[in-house]
Amino acid sequence: MLVIRLTRVTSTQDFAEAIHDIVEEKEFVVVAEEQTKARGRFGRAWYSPKGGLWVTHVMKDFEAERVPDLTLANALAIRKALEKYVNAKVRWPNDVVVGDKKIAGVLVEAVAQGDKATAFVGFGVDTNVTKFPKDVRATSVLLETGKPADNDELLFEIISLTKEYLRLNLSQLAKELDNHSSLNGREVRISGEGWEKRCKALFVDFMGRLVTDCGVFEVEEVHRVEVI
Amino acid sequence: MLVIRLTRVTSTQDFAEAIHDIVEEKEFVVVAEEQTKARGRFGRAWYSPKGGLWVTHVMKDFEAERVPDLTLANALAIRKALEKYVNAKVRWPNDVVVGDKKIAGVLVEAVAQGDKATAFVGFGVDTNVTKFPKDVRATSVLLETGKPADNDELLFEIISLTKEYLRLNLSQLAKELDNHSSLNGREVRISGEGWEKRCKALFVDFMGRLVTDCGVFEVEEVHRVEVI
Structure with missing residues (x-):
């Protein structure tokens, strides 16, 4: 190659x-x-x-x-x-x-x-x-x-x-x-364009989305994920 | 390099x-x-x-x-x-x-x-x-x-x-x-955009131009030179 x-x-x-x-x-x-x-x-x-x-x-x-x-x-x-x-x-x-x-x-x-x-x-x-x-x-x-x-x-x-x-x-x-x-089972700060949420990350679902206790996130909408 | x-x-x-x-x-x-x-x-x-x-x-x-x-x-x-x-x-x-x-x-x-x-x-x-x-x-x-x-x-x-x-x-x-x-001393066919000349190439002058018995040629105007 x-x-x-x-x-x-x-x-x-x-x-x-x-x-x-x-x-x-x-x-x-x-x-x-x-x-x-x-x-x-x-x-x-x-x-x-x-x-x-x-x-x-x-x-x-x-x-x-x-x-x-x-x-x-x-x-x-x-x-x-x-x-x-x-x-x-x-x-x-x-x-x-x-x-x-x-x-x-x-x-x-x-x-x-x-x-x-x-x-x-x-x-x-x-x-x-x-x-x-x-x-x-x-x-x-x-x-x-x-x-x-x-x-x-x-x-x-x-x-x-x-x-x-x-x-x-x-x-x-x-x-x-x-x-x-x-991330699984941990508290995270998730941020995107003009928003930020603190959630507990649960798992990555069959579509590759992050499932948390405050919602399901698509890759495209998330700018940054930090463990708190 | x-x-x-x-x-x-x-x-x-x-x-x-x-x-x-x-x-x-x-x-x-x-x-x-x-x-x-x-x-x-x-x-x-x-x-x-x-x-x-x-x-x-x-x-x-x-x-x-x-x-x-x-x-x-x-x-x-x-x-x-x-x-x-x-x-x-x-x-x-x-x-x-x-x-x-x-x-x-x-x-x-x-x-x-x-x-x-x-x-x-x-x-x-x-x-x-x-x-x-x-x-x-x-x-x-x-x-x-x-x-x-x-x-x-x-x-x-x-x-x-x-x-x-x-x-x-x-x-x-x-x-x-x-x-x-x-080329020096030889018969050549010189061509450019829409023209062609047959000349005897004489020498390359101090400016890098080709001097011939039918004119002086600049690099930029000449497309092709062939020895006849």
């Missing part, structure tokens, strides 16, 4: 989106050592210094209706790939955490043409990051274990696990996510 | 132009194993199968007024780098030939911002191409010598020689091109 390796780039996502129709491969990966303007969901900044694993995995001719499943599959893949280093869980909908500290995040974007789409599966894993800005509650494999992770090995594991998870359908993926959720 | 290696791409030039402001390096190189829609001057197709050396060398913050010198410097660099394999000459303005058969071509494009420009120095060298379409009068290192050229070695030689040639000013570059011109 084509792997495009960059040193400094604004974001692997921007890069992949700029070139996807120029590159003729149906599938390719963009990896950067450092991102200077990386972004997460809703355009939020994502801290991406050297040491981390910053990736966009592009899949052309992807079934458009399965694009939403990609976030779940990729987050689960990251969690599983990190298993040999740390005990990671998924913080619904798109973060991977170790003891409530973020260690990875997923951002899926797509361009659809009819029932097919080009999917840009962006993910960042704080493998060997040693320091975080004060307002970022995060950790890394290196900080947790004292040992660096092998970024390249992890990259290919995550990609291969993502594809394995995609063999499951949405309800199976959601069940798997529920099994590895960091 | 950042080298982005691709397998199949429409053209390294398109690719480099799409990403130059996303990649943060001031200088980088795009190399493809194969181009599917490569282009030369005036949008002409450039045959780019596997085996050849297909490159775009991007230089940001390049002095805008020196952009025209890049074609000369790059063509001269290719000629010199090929010296150890074949006896190559420059066919004004932007081809490198072996005995009137094209072996390489240069396409310089640029985006200017004030007195600085981002230059896209595109070049293609038919190093190890073994077959050409019937309407293409071309040859390769492999066809000429029976031995393959080392694409990677050649790539870095050409880039380094281009920079060396850029130490010369335009009149020195033009003089050097004149010394290595394949």
Whole structure:
């Protein structure tokens, strides 16, 4: 598979989106050592210094209706790939955490043409990051274990696990996510565009929604979830 | 230096132009194993199968007024780098030939911002191409010598020689091109937008123009030059 390796780039996502129709491969990966303007969901900044694993995995001719499943599959893949280093869980909908500290995040974007789409599966894993800005509650494999992770090995594991998870359908993926959720049974602050709620998270339902004692939340409407 | 290696791409030039402001390096190189829609001057197709050396060398913050010198410097660099394999000459303005058969071509494009420009120095060298379409009068290192050229070695030689040639000013570059011109003293067919002339090529003047017995030609107005 084509792997495009960059040193400094604004974001692997921007890069992949700029070139996807120029590159003729149906599938390719963009990896950067450092991102200077990386972004997460809703355009939020994502801290991406050297040491981390910053990736966009592009899949052309992807079934458009399965694009939403990609976030779940990729987050689960990251969690599983990190298993040999740390005990990671998924913080619904798109973060991977170790003891409530973020260690990875997923951002899926797509361009659809009819029932097919080009999917840009962006993910960042704080493998060997040693320091975080004060307002970022995060950790890394290196900080947790004292040992660096092998970024390249992890990259290919995550990609291969993502594809394995995609063999499951949405309800199976959601069940798997529920099994590895960091939120279940806990008090959380959920916020969206101009609103915030405090609820008790119960479980992730068969559609991948977060069920709480104060309502059921769709991925698209939730900006942020924090454990109180 | 950042080298982005691709397998199949429409053209390294398109690719480099799409990403130059996303990649943060001031200088980088795009190399493809194969181009599917490569282009030369005036949008002409450039045959780019596997085996050849297909490159775009991007230089940001390049002095805008020196952009025209890049074609000369790059063509001269290719000629010199090929010296150890074949006896190559420059066919004004932007081809490198072996005995009137094209072996390489240069396409310089640029985006200017004030007195600085981002230059896209595109070049293609038919190093190890073994077959050409019937309407293409071309040859390769492999066809000429029976031995393959080392694409990677050649790539870095050409880039380094281009920079060396850029130490010369335009009149020195033009003089050097004149010394290595394949046209001097020969009957040529020169064509442009809607016109064609048969002339005797005399020399390349201090401004890089082709002086003939039927007029002086600027690079920009000439589409094609063929030896009759």
